[in-house]
Amino acid sequence: MTRQPTLNDVAVAAGVSLATASRVLNGSDRKVSATLHDRVMAAAQALHYTANAQAQALARRSTALVGLLLHDIADPYFSGIASGVLSAAVARDLRVVIADTGADPDAAVAHLSALRGERARAAILVGSRTTDRAGEKRLAEAIGQFTAAGARMVCVGQPGLPGDTVVPDNRGGARALGAHLSGHARVAIVAGPDRLRTVRDRVAGFRAGLGHPETTLVSAEFSRDGGYGAAAHIPDGTTAVFVTSDVMATGLCTGLRERGLRIPEDIAVAGFDDIPVIRDLHPALTTVALPLADMGSQALHLALAEDGPSRTVTIPTRLVIRDSTSTGS
Amino acid sequence: MTRQPTLNDVAVAAGVSLATASRVLNGSDRKVSATLHDRVMAAAQALHYTANAQAQALARRSTALVGLLLHDIADPYFSGIASGVLSAAVARDLRVVIADTGADPDAAVAHLSALRGERARAAILVGSRTTDRAGEKRLAEAIGQFTAAGARMVCVGQPGLPGDTVVPDNRGGARALGAHLSGHARVAIVAGPDRLRTVRDRVAGFRAGLGHPETTLVSAEFSRDGGYGAAAHIPDGTTAVFVTSDVMATGLCTGLRERGLRIPEDIAVAGFDDIPVIRDLHPALTTVALPLADMGSQALHLALAEDGPSRTVTIPTRLVIRDSTSTGS
DNA sequence: CTGTTAGCGCTTTCAC
DNA sequence: GTGAAAGCGCTAACAG
Numbered sequence: 001m002t003r004q005p006t007l008n009d010v011a012v013a014a015g016v017s018l019a020t021a022s023r024v025l026n027g028s029d030r031k032v033s034a035t036l037h038d039r040v041m042a043a044a045q046a047l048h049y050t051a052n053a054q055a056q057a058l059a060r061r062s063t064a065l066v067g068l069l070l071h072d073i074a075d076p077y078f079s080g081i082a083s084g085v086l087s088a089a090v091a092r093d094l095r096v097v098i099a100d101t102g103a104d105p106d107a108a109v110a111h112l113s114a115l116r117g118e119r120a121r122a123a124i125l126v127g128s129r130t131t132d133r134a135g136e137k138r139l140a141e142a143i144g145q146f147t148a149a150g151a152r153m154v155c156v157g158q159p160g161l162p163g164d165t166v167v168p169d170n171r172g173g174a175r176a177l178g179a180h181l182s183g184h185a186r187v188a189i190v191a192g193p194d195r196l197r198t199v200r201d202r203v204a205g206f207r208a209g210l211g212h213p214e215t216t217l218v219s220a221e222f223s224r225d226g227g228y229g230a231a232a233h234i235p236d237g238t239t240a241v242f243v244t245s246d247v248m249a250t251g252l253c254t255g256l257r258e259r260g261l262r263i264p265e266d267i268a269v270a271g272f273d274d275i276p277v278i279r280d281l282h283p284a285l286t287t288v289a290l291p292l293a294d295m296g297s298q299a300l301h302l303a304l305a306e307d308g309p310s311r312t313v314t315i316p317t318r319l320v321i322r323d324s325t326s327t328g329s
Numbered sequence: 330m331t332r333q334p335t336l337n338d339v340a341v342a343a344g345v346s347l348a349t350a351s352r353v354l355n356g357s358d359r360k361v362s363a364t365l366h367d368r369v370m371a372a373a374q375a376l377h378y379t380a381n382a383q384a385q386a387l388a389r390r391s392t393a394l395v396g397l398l399l400h401d402i403a404d405p406y407f408s409g410i411a412s413g414v415l416s417a418a419v420a421r422d423l424r425v426v427i428a429d430t431g432a433d434p435d436a437a438v439a440h441l442s443a444l445r446g447e448r449a450r451a452a453i454l455v456g457s458r459t460t461d462r463a464g465e466k467r468l469a470e471a472i473g474q475f476t477a478a479g480a481r482m483v484c485v486g487q488p489g490l491p492g493d494t495v496v497p498d499n500r501g502g503a504r505a506l507g508a509h510l511s512g513h514a515r516v517a518i519v520a521g522p523d524r525l526r527t528v529r530d531r532v533a534g535f536r537a538g539l540g541h542p543e544t545t546l547v548s549a550e551f552s553r554d555g556g557y558g559a560a561a562h563i564p565d566g567t568t569a570v571f572v573t574s575d576v577m578a579t580g581l582c583t584g585l586r587e588r589g590l591r592i593p594e595d596i597a598v599a600g601f602d603d604i605p606v607i608r609d610l611h612p613a614l615t616t617v618a619l620p621l622a623d624m625g626s627q628a629l630h631l632a633l634a635e636d637g638p639s640r641t642v643t644i645p646t647r648l649v650i651r652d653s654t655s656t657g658s
Numbered sequence: 659c660t661g662t663t664a665g666c667g668c669t670t671t672c673a674c
Numbered sequence: 675g676t677g678a679a680a681g682c683g684c685t686a687a688c689a690g
Contacts, residue, residue: 019678116333
C-alpha cells in the first residue's frame with residue numbers, strides 16, 4: 001500500500017516543473033521540447049503514474065462521468081441497452097456510473113443527486129417506472145436541478161420527462177404486429193401497467209393494426225412473472241395474444257403451456273422488444289424488434305451534446321415473424 | 330446552467346464558518362449547536378447544495394467508488410451477478426463504475442488503470458476470459474499495481490488471479506449433474522474454451538459423476554452462438570449432452586431441434602449456472618444452479634475488506650432437475 | 659462549540 | 675519553451 005505517485009513526484013524525477021509535467025502528460029496545446037517531453041514520459045512510466053482523476057476534475061471543473069440509471073440490470077431489455085451505452089462510452093473515453101432504480105421512483109432521485117455531486121456530464125435514465133404521481137414530480141424536479149447544473153439528461157423509452165429522449169416507434173411497431181394478427185377473431189392483449197405511456201402506445205398501435213377490438217385485456221406487471229400470472233386470465237378460445245414486452249411474453253408462454261395450450265396451434269403469441277433469448281424459445285417468438293444496443297449508443301450520443309434544446313430520437317421498429325404466430329395471419 | 334453552490338456559499342448564507350458548515354453537512358463526529366445546525370441545513374436546502382464529490386475525495390483521500398468489470402453485460406450470467414453487486418453497493422452507499430471488457434484482455438488492464446486514477450476502493454472482475462498468456466500476465470501486473478495503491482481486487486468465477494476470489498463449486502456441481510446423467514451410455518460434452526479453469530473444473534467434475542467416459546467432447550465458444558454451432562457436432566445416437574453453461578445450452582437446444590432432435594425424448598440436455606430464462610425454455614433446462622446475484626453481493630463484501638490476506642469464498646451449487654433430462658437418469 | 663488555515667493533486671494564467 | 679503561483683471545493687488539524 002504505497003502512496004500513489006503524484007504529478008509532482010514525476011516532475012521531480014524528471015527534473016522539470018510541475019507545469020511542464022502536466023503539459024506533457026495531460027494533453028495540453030502548449031508545446032514542450034522533445035527532450036523534456038521524453039524525460040517526463042520516462043519518469044511517469046517508471047513510477048507507474050496515473051493522474052488523480054478527482055484532482056483533475058476539480059482543477060478542470062469537468063469530469064468524464066456519465067450516469068446510467070435503469071430499472072433492473074438483470075432484465076434483458078435493460079442490459080441490452082446498457083450494453084450499447086457501455087460500448088459507446090468506452091469509444092468516447094467516458095466512464096459510466098451505473099445504478100438500478102428498481103420500483104422506487106425516489107431511488108432515481110437519490111442517484112441523480114449523487115450524480116450531481118459527482119459532477120457527471122450527463123445521466124441516462126432508462127425506463128424508470130414510477131407508481132405515484134408525487135414520485136414522478138419529485139423526479140422531474142431532480143432532473144431540473146441536475147440539468148440546471150449544466151448536465152445533460154437523456155430518457156430512454158419513456159417520454160414525458162424533461163431532457164432528451166430516445167423512444168422507439170411503439171405505435172407503428174405495434175400497428176404492424178396488429179395487422180399481422182388481424183386474421184384472428186379472438187385476440188387478447190396482456191398489457192403492462194396502464195400508466196406507462198409505452199404500454200398505452202403499444203396497445204393503441206396494436207388495436208389500430210388489428211382493425212377490430214380485442215376480446216380481452218389483461219393487465220399485469222411488466223415482468224416475466226407478470227406475464228406468467230396473466231396466463232390464467234386468458235379466456236378459453238382465444239387464438240392470439242399480444243404481450244407488451246418479450247419478457248412478459250416469455251412468462252406467458254410458460255403459463256399457457258402449463259394450461260395445456262399449444263403455441264401456436266391453439267394460441268399464437270407475440271411480444272415486443274426482441275430480446276435475444278426469444279429466438280431460442282420453442283416456438284421462437286414473433287415480436288417487434290428494437291435495436292437495444294443501438295438505442296443505448298444513441299442515448300450516449302445525445303448525452304454528449306454541449307447544450308441546446310431537448311431533442312427526441314425516434315427509433316424505427318421492425319416486425320419479426322417467427323413460429324409463435326406461424327398459423328396466424 | 331448556473332454554477333453549483335459550494336460549501337462556502339452555504340456557510341455564508343447561514344452566517345457560519347466553512348468548517349461549521351462542513352461539520353453539519355458531511356458527517357463529522359464533532360458537535361455543532363442545534364441553532365447553527367438548523368441554520369446550515371436550511372441554507373443548504375434552499376440552495377440545493379450537494380457536496381462536490383471530487384473535492385471531498387481529494388480532501389479525504391478516499392472515494393466511494395468501486396469498479397465492476399465484466400465480459401459482457403448483455404449476457405444473463407454477467408447481468409445476474411451485476412445485479413447483486415448493484416444492490417449490495419447501494420446498501421453500503423458505494424458508487425459503481427461499470428465497464429465491459431469483452432474479449433480483449435487489455436481492456437481490463439486499461440479499465441483497471443482508469444480505476445486506479447479514480448482512486449477506486451476496489452474492483453470486481455467477473456469472468457474475464459483472456460485468450461493469450463501474455464495478456465493474462467499484463468492483467469496480473471495491472472492488478473498488482475491496482476492493489477499496491479491500497480485498493481482491493483476481487484475476481485468472480487475465475488480463480489488464479491491475485492486478490493480475493495468468489496468461485497462456485499464447479500467441480501462438485503458438475504459431479505452431481507454427471508451422476509444424474511450416468512444412466513446414459515452415449516454422452517457428449519459441449520465445453521467452452523479449455524484454457525478456462527472454470528471449464529476444466531466443470532468437465533472434470535462431470536466426468537467424475539458420470540462414472541464412465543463421455544463419447545464426444547465438442548469445444549465451442551462460451552456463448553449462445555457457440556452452443557448453437559456445436560449442435561452440428563453432436564454425433565447421432567448421443568442420448569445426453571452436458572453443456573458447460575446455460576447460455577451455450579440455450580443455443581445448443583435450438584441447434585439440436587433444427588436437426589430434428591426432440592429434447593429430452595431423443596436427447597437430454599443439461600447446462601450450468603441457472604440463468605433465469607431457462608425455466609421458460611421448452612422443455613425447461615436441467616442445470617446446476619448458481620446464486621448469481623448472491624455471488625455479486627459477496628464479491629462486493631469482499632471488496633470492502635480494509636486489508637488482510639486474500640480470501641476465497643466458495644459458492645455452493647445445487648442440482649436443479651427439469652424436463653430437459655426427464656427421461657434421463 | 660466555532661473559526662482559521664493549511665493542504666489534497668492538478669490545471670492554468672501570467673511572467674520570464 | 676518553461677516555471678511560479680493562484681486557485682478548484684472540501685476536510686482536518688489546530689487554536690481559541
